[in-house]
Amino acid sequence: MPLTLYNTMSRRKEELRPIDPRNVRMYVCGPTVYDFAHIGNARPVVVFDVLFRLLRREYGEAHVTYVRNITDVEDKINAAAKERGETIRDLTERTAKAFREDMAALGALPPTHEPRATEHIPQMIAMIATLIARGHAYEAEGHVLFQIATMKEYGRLSRRTLDEMIDGARVEVAPYKRDPGDFVLWKPSPPDLPGWESPWGRGRPGWHIECSAMSESLLGEHFDIHGGGLDLIFPHHENEIAQSLCAHEGRPFVDIWMHNGFLTVSGEKMSKSLGNFVTVHELLREWPGEVIRLALLSGHYREPLDFSAERLEQAKQMLDRFYRAIGEAAKTGTRLRHDDHEPAAVIAALTDDLNTPLALAGMHEALHALNASLQRAPEEAAEKAAMLRAGGALLGLLQQDPARWLKGEADDAAAIEDAIRRRNAARKAKDFALADRIRAELAGQGIVLEDKPGGKTEWRRA
RNA sequence: GGCCGGAUGGCAGAGUGGCUAUGCAGAGGACUGCAAAUCCUCGUACAGCGGUUCGAUUCCGCUUCCGGCCUCCA
Numbered sequence: 001m002p003l004t005l006y007n008t009m010s011r012r013k014e015e016l017r018p019i020d021p022r023n024v025r026m027y028v029c030g031p032t033v034y035d036f037a038h039i040g041n042a043r044p045v046v047v048f049d050v051l052f053r054l055l056r057r058e059y060g061e062a063h064v065t066y067v068r069n070i071t072d073v074e075d076k077i078n079a080a081a082k083e084r085g086e087t088i089r090d091l092t093e094r095t096a097k098a099f100r101e102d103m104a105a106l107g108a109l110p111p112t113h114e115p116r117a118t119e120h121i122p123q124m125i126a127m128i129a130t131l132i133a134r135g136h137a138y139e140a141e142g143h144v145l146f147q148i149a150t151m152k153e154y155g156r157l158s159r160r161t162l163d164e165m166i167d168g169a170r171v172e173v174a175p176y177k178r179d180p181g182d183f184v185l186w187k188p189s190p191p192d193l194p195g196w197e198s199p200w201g202r203g204r205p206g207w208h209i210e211c212s213a214m215s216e217s218l219l220g221e222h223f224d225i226h227g228g229g230l231d232l233i234f235p236h237h238e239n240e241i242a243q244s245l246c247a248h249e250g251r252p253f254v255d256i257w258m259h260n261g262f263l264t265v266s267g268e269k270m271s272k273s274l275g276n277f278v279t280v281h282e283l284l285r286e287w288p289g290e291v292i293r294l295a296l297l298s299g300h301y302r303e304p305l306d307f308s309a310e311r312l313e314q315a316k317q318m319l320d321r322f323y324r325a326i327g328e329a330a331k332t333g334t335r336l337r338h339d340d341h342e343p344a345a346v347i348a349a350l351t352d353d354l355n356t357p358l359a360l361a362g363m364h365e366a367l368h369a370l371n372a373s374l375q376r377a378p379e380e381a382a383e384k385a386a387m388l389r390a391g392g393a394l395l396g397l398l399q400q401d402p403a404r405w406l407k408g409e410a411d412d413a414a415a416i417e418d419a420i421r422r423r424n425a426a427r428k429a430k431d432f433a434l435a436d437r438i439r440a441e442l443a444g445q446g447i448v449l450e451d452k453p454g455g456k457t458e459w460r461r462a
Numbered sequence: 463g464g465c466c467g468g469a470u471g472g473c474a475g476a477g478u479g480g481c482u483a484u485g486c487a488g489a490g491g492a493c494u495g496c497a498a499a500u501c502c503u504c505g506u507a508c509a510g511c512g513g514u515u516c517g518a519u520u521c522c523g524c525u526u527c528c529g530g531c532c533u534c535c536a
Contacts, residue, residue, distance in 0.1 A: 011466095028536095029536075031536085032535090037536090038536090040535090040536055041535090041536050042536085043536060044536050045536085047536095060486085074534095075534085076534070076535095082510090092517075151476070158465080158466085158531075159466075160465055160466095160532070161464095161465095162465075162477090180533090181533080183533065199463075207533095207534095214491095224492095227536095228536065229535080229536030230466095230467090230530070230531080230536075231530080231531065231535055231536065232530075232535085232536070233466090234465095234531060235532090235533045236532075236533090236535095238533095239533085259536090260528070260536065261467085261530085261536095262529085262536075263536085264481095264529075267529070268529080269529075269535090270536095271534095271536095272534085272535070273534075273535075273536060290510080297473070298474075298475075298485090299474085300475085300476080302467090303467090303475090304468080304529065304530080306465085306474090308474095308487090309473075310473080310474080314473095314474070314485070314486060317485090317486075318485070318486090321499090323483095323501095325500090328499095349476090352471095355476075355477095356475050357474095357475055357484080357485095358476050358477080358483085358484085359473095360475090360476095360484075360485080361475090361476070361483060361484040362484090363484095364484055364485065365484080368501095370500075371499095371500055372500090372501070373502075375501060376501085377498060383525085400531065405493080423469065427495075430495075432495055432496070434509095435495085435496090436495095436496070439496095439497075439498095443502050448498065448499090449497080449498065450497090450499050450500095451494070451496095451497075451498075451499090452499090453493085453494090456497085458498090
């Protein structure tokens with residue numbers, strides 16, 4: 001099935017035609033590791049994880065290379081380390097580790113490569129030297145700057161002209177820049193800051209060069225997909241394009257540029273500066289990672305998504321329904337007759353520019369079919385449940401044990417079972433007042449009972 | 463100011479030039495001692511104004527409102 005993706009460069013959906021189907025290559029801008037990731041930072045991770053899963057399904061697990069970098073040299077890191085009295089190395093190690101753990105909790109597969117900027121300094125220096133040699137960059141007061149006037153297509157991704165950028169400039173222009181839009185490739189580092197020897201003295205890289213250098217080194221000059229948040233279009237991706245294209249003498253760089261929309265809180269962009277953010281770390285204390293993941297996938301990735309408690313509640317409720325049905329199907333003890341294929345509607349939705357809300361509608365269709373067969377044709381239930389799980393696998397959902405999901409760790413399971421036994425004895429004796437009292441007590445502990453036909457009683461946590 | 467997006471039923475959220483989105487909430491029914499869960503049934507929503515069309519929520523234009531970017535930002 002052809003995979004269609006919205007390309008920011010052309011502003012339309014395009015069919016993905018891999019450069020090499022035996023090695024489909026994707027690069028996504030990862031975190032700058034100076035602080036815990038907030039839930040807005042997690043959106044691209046989850047979105048591109050779905051794409052990674054879809055690509056692996058289409059082309060085979062061994063035929064997709066996914067690179068997500070870790071920016072571990074940056075001025076905010078230096079500032080944060082200083083403020084906390086922590087070494088830069090400790091700070092970046094600790095933050096990178098927390099990031100990996102948080103993203104794993106959200107069900108994101110590890111990327112194929114997770115390169116660190118500090119491990120690719122020689123590649124960056126080489127690329128900068130090339131840019132100088134080709135006349136695209138110049139040295140000034142210890143800095144190396146990219147000269148955007150040397151790049152005719154500069155501004156194509158963000159669709160803005162040089163004049164527009166100068167008009168809108170809201171930042172003071174450094175006096176050594178030939179053009180206000182020129183950006184830093186290399187800057188000098190004083191002895192107390194991280195620095196590397198280079199032809200231009202001891203210094204550190206500018207922000208944009210790392211992605212150009214690392215994508216080249218791990219994916220080659222030309223690769224299929226480059227992703228990131230909407231706010232990276234300008235200047236980050238625009239500058240990456242300028243660097244890579246000019247270093248590669250105009251040869252093709254990225255075929256499809258993808259950008260996810262923002263998370264909002266009460267309609268406003270979630271951001272560190274506004275202070276209206278929640279870290280994934282905090283959220284995970286209150287909600288299972290899978291609930292957070294589903295909440296993130298409940299809107300289309302290019303649209304803004306308002307993040308709220310209600311959205312999380314709904315996601316939780318949805319997962320409960322799915323797991324309940326899958327758990328019931330397991331109890332029928334029937335066997336699969338066919339391989340577990342994903343529901344067609346789910347595939348169709350995902351291959352149309354990752355339409356996850358529509359895919360979830362497909363999942364509900366499949367759920368409905370499963371519930372209907374549980375009621376009317378239990379011998380078909382196992383197969384329908386397998387379908388649901390297969391669809392879930394593509395979304396990174398529904399892979400847990402249903403009993404565990406519904407009942408939790410259940411160290412008080414014996415007491416609950418005992419209460420249920422007492423209640424059922426009371427029901428048998430038609431002492432419904434006592435039975436209802438026991439049920440109310442359990443409800444107070446967050447335990448919901450479901451009396452099944454045949455006298456059995458199921459329980460789960462609300 | 464320049465450049466992008468967006469406006470769908472009580473809420474969330476897809477989509478389509480004419481035909482049910484989906485989920486939650488709500489109403490009725492089946493089942494149940496009562497519930498819960500599940501199943502069955504139920505809501506003519508597409509910001510406003512023009513235009514194109516046999517027909518527009520869907521295409522075009524304008525207006526209003528909301529959000530984002532314009533070298534910190536996923």
